[in-house]
Amino acid sequence: NAGVTQTPKFQVLKTGQSMTLQCAQDMNHNSMYWYRQDPGMGLRLIYYSASEGTTDKGEVPNGYNVSRLNKREFSLRLESAAPSQTSVYFCASSLEAVHEQFFGPGTRLTVL
């Protein structure tokens, strides 16, 4: 099993550009999450999907949209990137919302 995979690993954008971060899990988990981590800080939840077909805002949702494409895939979209969105983005999944979360390797995004 690959666990949680994320693409791309690195990305540089110019202000105003858009992009989609992809996340997939092969553990048949119901719940999926998107976090961001700024330098020297803990992770902050952007959006989560408790189950297929549902999504909810987390702590810092502004500037982002998500799509739970199917049970395996949960994408994060930046419609108009800003320098404040420079961060490392982690996707995670869990069997159910109450269970432990498994994290992907992260996407390092720089917005110039």
Place this chain on the structure above:
Amino acid sequence: DAKTTQPPSMDCAEGRAANLPCNHSTISGNEYVYWYRQIHSQGPQYIIHGLKNNETNEMASLIITEDRKSSTLILPHATLRDTAVYYCIVRAWNYGGSQGNLIFGKGTKLSVKP
């Protein structure tokens, strides 16, 4: 805001036990204590969790005080590969909306030295 307080950093000699404390004095009856760690630049890794009884798995032991206001994560024989930031998180078990989500603080940076 995180509901836990941890020291910002700790050192441990290789082969010795690493004891990482966590204060969670406002923990509610339906909240578990979770521990994750993050090795440099990688995604966080789940270690262990518990409600009120002490727990042990292949990675670590979790000791929770009787009043549940604090806990200690124990790595019995620390290795250089255990150097990481360790996060203590309290989290509701009866998930409802955002209540069950993980809230990461700044954690404790553990440095295991030869």
